[in-house]
Amino acid sequence: MSGNDRPVGQPTQTPNAPADPAGDAVLDSAFLRACRREPVPHTPVWFMRQAGRSLPEYRKVREGVGMLDSCMRPDLVAEITLQPVRRHKVDAAIYFSDIVVPLKAIGVDVDIKPGVGPVVEKPVRSRADLERLRTLEPEDVAYVTEAIGILTRELGGTPLIGFAGAPFTLASYLVEGGPSKNHEHTKAMMYGEPELWADLVDRLADITAGFLKVQIEAGASAVQLFDSWVGALAPEDYRRRVLPGSAKVFEAVAPYGVPRIHFGVGTGELLSLMGEAGADVVGADWRVPVDEAARRVGPGKAIQGNLDPAVLFAPREAVEQQAGRILRAADGLEGHIFNLGHGVLPDTDPQALTDLVSYVHEHTS
Ligand code: 1CP
Numbered sequence: 172m173s174g175n176d177r178p179v180g181q182p183t184q185t186p187n188a189p190a191d192p193a194g195d196a197v198l199d200s201a202f203l204r205a206c207r208r209e210p211v212p213h214t215p216v217w218f219m220r221q222a223g224r225s226l227p228e229y230r231k232v233r234e235g236v237g238m239l240d241s242c243m244r245p246d247l248v249a250e251i252t253l254q255p256v257r258r259h260k261v262d263a264a265i266y267f268s269d270i271v272v273p274l275k276a277i278g279v280d281v282d283i284k285p286g287v288g289p290v291v292e293k294p295v296r297s298r299a300d301l302e303r304l305r306t307l308e309p310e311d312v313a314y315v316t317e318a319i320g321i322l323t324r325e326l327g328g329t330p331l332i333g334f335a336g337a338p339f340t341l342a343s344y345l346v347e348g349g350p351s352k353n354h355e356h357t358k359a360m361m362y363g364e365p366e367l368w369a370d371l372v373d374r375l376a377d378i379t380a381g382f383l384k385v386q387i388e389a390g391a392s393a394v395q396l397f398d399s400w401v402g403a404l405a406p407e408d409y410r411r412r413v414l415p416g417s418a419k420v421f422e423a424v425a426p427y428g429v430p431r432i433h434f435g436v437g438t439g440e441l442l443s444l445m446g447e448a449g450a451d452v453v454g455a456d457w458r459v460p461v462d463e464a465a466r467r468v469g470p471g472k473a474i475q476g477n478l479d480p481a482v483l484f485a486p487r488e489a490v491e492q493q494a495g496r497i498l499r500a501a502d503g504l505e506g507h508i509f510n511l512g513h514g515v516l517p518d519t520d521p522q523a524l525t526d527l528v529s530y531v532h533e534h535t536s
Contacts, residue, residue, distance in 0.1 A: 196328025206430035208506035213536035215262035220514030245318035270336030294348035319389035333386030337398035338375035338416035372416035380423035402437025421449030457512035473506025
C-alpha cells in the first residue's frame with residue numbers, strides 16, 4: 172500500500188513498512204517472547220489438544236461431520252481453533268487438524284475412526300507401498316491456507332501454532348495400520364529392513380516439511396513437530412534411525428525464522444537428542460521436572476510443559492499445588508511455556524483449564 176491510498180487513521184511506522192498492529196502484537200506476545208527466551212510479562216500457557224474433545228461447543232459444531240471432513244472445511248477449522256482461545260484466554264492457538272491430514276491429502280487411504288484414531292486401510296510394509304507416498308504440493312491442502320487466512324485475521328494479537336506429525340510417529344500409523352502399543356511392525360521394519368525404513372523416514376520428512384511450510388507461509392507464527400510415540404525407542408536407535416528425518420524437517424523450515432517446538436511422550440532419555448534435531452523449544456511430559464528437562468536439553472533452548480493431564484481431574488487446590496510446583500521448577504529458566512505433559516483428556520472439565528490459565532498468569536506476572 173502506498174502512502175497515498177492508505178486509509179485515514181492508519182499511519183505507517185516508516186514509509187515502506189505499513190503498520191501491522193496485530194502482526195507486531197503477535198511478535199511481541201508472551202508466547203513468542205518465551206520461545207525466543209526473552210523476558211515475558213507472564214508465563215505463556217497453551218494446551219496440546221486444547222481445541223476439541225473437551226469442549227461442548229466443539230462437540231456441537233462437529234455433530235454429523237467426520238473428523239477428517241471437518242479438517243478440510245476452513246470455516247469449521249477456524250471456528251474450532253478459536254473456541255479455546257475465547258474460552259480459556261490461552262496465549263496461543265493451535266491450528267485444528269490432525270497429524271494424518273497431509274497423508275490423506277496425498278491419497279493415503281487413512282480415516283479417523285471415532286474412539287479408535289487414525290486407521291490405514293493398506294499399511295505400508297514394502298518398497299512398493301512406500302512408492303505410493305508422493306510429495307505434498309500446496310494445492311493438496313488449499314483449505315489449510317484458506318483457514319489460516321481467516322484465523323490470522325480473527326486472532327488479532329494471539330499467535331497461531333501450526334503443527335505436523337514427525338516421521339517416526341507418522342510411520343508408526345502407516346506401518347501398523349492404526350494406533351499401536353508396541354509398534355512391533357514398525358520396529359520390525361526399522362531393524363529388519365533398515366534401508367526401506369530410512370527411505371520411509373526421509374519421504375515422510377519431505378511430506379511433513381511441505382505441510383509445515385504451507386502453514387508458515389499462510390501465517391502460522393510457530394510450529395510444533397509432534398513425535399508422540401518416539402519415547403518407545405532407545406537413544407541410540409533414535410539417533411541413527413529417526414533423528415536424521417526430524418532434523419531434515421527442522422532444517423527445511425529454519426529459513427522462515429519461526430520458533431520450532433519438538434514434543435514427544437516418555438522422552439526423558441531422548442530430550443537432549445530431540446533438541447539436537449534442531450528445535451528451538453523442547454516439550455517434556457510430566458515424568459521429568461522442567462528444570463531437569465532444561466538441564467538435559469542444554470542451553471539455548473526454551474522448555475515447554477509439563478502438567479500431567481490427569482491432574483486436572485483433581486480438586487482445584489490440588490491442580491494449583493501441582494502447577495505451582497512446575498512454576499517454581501521453571502523459575503530461572505531462560506524460556507518456559509506452560510503446557511500439559513500431553514494432550515487434554517476428552518473428559519476434562521473445561522473450567523479446570525480456564526482456572527489453570529488464570530492461575531499461571533496470576534502467579535507469574
Ligand atoms: O487442539 C487440538 O485438538 C488440535 C487438533 C489435534 C492435534 C494437535 C488433533 C485433532 N489431533 C492432533 C495431533 C495428533 N493426532 C497427535 C499428536 C498429538 C498427541 O500425541 O496427542 C496424534 C498422535 C494424533 C493421532 C490421533 N488422532 C489420535 C491418537 C490415537 C492413538 O494412537 O492413540 C486420535 C484419537 C486422533 C483423532 C483426533 N484428532 C483430533 C481430534 C479432536 C481427534 C478425536 C476425534 C474426533 O473428535 O472425532
